[in-house]
Amino acid sequence: MLKYSNDNLTVIVEPSSGILRAAWARPLLTANLIDSYYHLLQEAETHGRCRFWHLDLRMRIWPAATFMHWLGETFAPLATQRLGGPVYAACWVTSQHQPHVDDAVTTAMLARTNAAGLHPVFFSSEPAARAWLLEQQAQDKVS
Secondary structure (H helix, E strand, O other), X not given: OEEEEOOXXXXXXXXXXXXXXXXXXXXXXXXXXXXXXXXXXXXXXHOOOOOEEEEEXXXXXXXXXXXXXXXHHHHHHHHHHHHOOOEEEEEEXXXXXXXXXXXXXXXXXXXXXXXXXXXXXXXXXXXXXXXXXXXXXXXXXXX
């Protein structure tokens, strides 16, 4: 497994599945969270332009609207352009995050990211997140 780690973020790319796994060690302020997503993108590029991401968000607080806007308007188009196609992100969240998943800010962010080709989907269990990613990989190979 290929690994990148700093105090805030650990990224592992699984050679057997081609899935990029990322976990945050603690909640981050918006600027640091944005930086961590640039690290994710760099690791994805370095390791075969990996477009299948398993993001463990359990240690994070729900991000501010500023981050959500940046994710949809800036990061999503950049990621799909640099990785050469749609990016699928299985986001593993806690029950504390669940109320935010359906709020207006998240719904607007999802509309923007999906339009740009970044497809985040939220899961409350790791096996469900992984199964969804493997399904997306299989569908991507067929098309």
